[in-house]
Amino acid sequence: MSDTKKVAFVTGGRRGIGRAIAYALAGHGFDVVVNDVVRDDSAEETLEGIAGRGVRGAFVEGDIADLDKHESLLAKVWDALGPVSCLVNNAGVQTAFRGDMLNIPPESLDRLLGVNVRGTFFLTQQAARRMIADRSGDMTRPDRSIIFISSGNAVIATPGQADYCISKAGIAMMSSLYALRLAEHGIAVHEIRPGIIRTDMTADVFDKYDGWVQSRGFPQARWGEAEDIGRTVGVLAAGLMPYVTGGAYHVDGGMHIRRT
Template sequence: MKAGDTRRRVALVTGGRRGIGRAIGYALADEGYDVVVNDLERDAAADETLAGLVARGAQARFVAGDVSKLDGHAALVDAAWGAFGTIDCLVNNAGVQTNYRGDMLDIPPESFDRLLGVNLRGSFFLTQQVARRMIGEPAGDVTRPRRAIVFVSSGNAVVATATQADYCISKSGVAMMSTLYALRLAPHGIAVNEVRPGIIRTDMTADVFDKYDGWVRDRGFPMARWGEPDDIGQAVAVIASGRLPYTTGHAFHVDGGIHIRRT
């Protein structure tokens, strides 16, 4: 925002209808953002998210779209941009987990392609579309960015899990993608950072709850509790707030310390 501009900023959150995406939207609403929620379809969960955003004082809109479908990106961005006249923050949260947990020597190509299509390829080209539009608008003081792009990746960007190799590969790609966009967009006053969730209690982790719950209870990492979607939401809100004006290209671990190397 320019000095004296009191308008609410606008965020587009992909995969925003539930789980971590919903928590990100809520945290951004509390931070003073109006929010455009993107997901595959508008259902009861999406309506609950929209109502929650409004209850937090935000204006909220839903834009349907599949980030893996590149031919739909232009329409998705047009609709999101048109909802409130701009986008100040893009949160690339949409992502999928592997359909195949097993020996990486047996991963089927369709599982690999699906993960890269959503987690990596889709996010790259959607960000390309949004970044072009952002660059076309006045940036203000580019040394103190007020516009942000956030990639939600995973601790698996750097922690190898051989039974979900395709997922790890997709998220390591997201990490480099975030770094590259940070380099490219800094001159335009757009800060780009990455958030790496650890073990977060969501629908996506429900099938491995029993596997990890014992590790959590046995203090397998420093802050021995399950992460919650709000932990990720709060991290994204801080990054998007503008209170970190000299930070770009950083990876924020929100994982209770799992990433810490110990002996």
């Protein structure tokens, strides 16, 4: 591993899973640039938490769905703390339509694909170009990474949120494709598939899922916490598993395991 200070860039990082990821990366010695669509009290709290872990933090406001702003957004990120060695694609939106997939309106799918797939793909494309241009060191030991936060719904079909499932399946393929393309440049690519995680984003479906959790609907019968995702990102980004790329990691208490 390089002795150069490591810098991570976390999209959608001002709260929830993004904040937990930022804190975990800080714990592994990364300076952390956080991005989100607004800089509010939650963002300031996240920055304070990063600084409290003894590393530098910065915030860059921007919407990853706005492709025309990607170049300027990434320029601000690189200028903030230096060359990025880890990109975590955490930003994403949940479906606004829960119901019969035969009734999903086009604008719902367009929104999900615009942020979760289109925005993520092209931001990663530009970030990868910058990371390749920054390359130095031993190519046989990847010391840089790109990590996609997808969902168990990348492979678990849920007709009640079909548009969301489609967008997350797109991220799963995206991760595999980038892993193939970037391996020669010493950039490892990973996908993390969270299960049922207790966050603001799942607050509206807490009652729906809590009974299933409590009745041992899957092996580790508890709600996942944002920190569970953060710890997994930290291990991968820190290079503690140097001979892996292109893998999908289910952080879901075993929910994905097929049972008869």
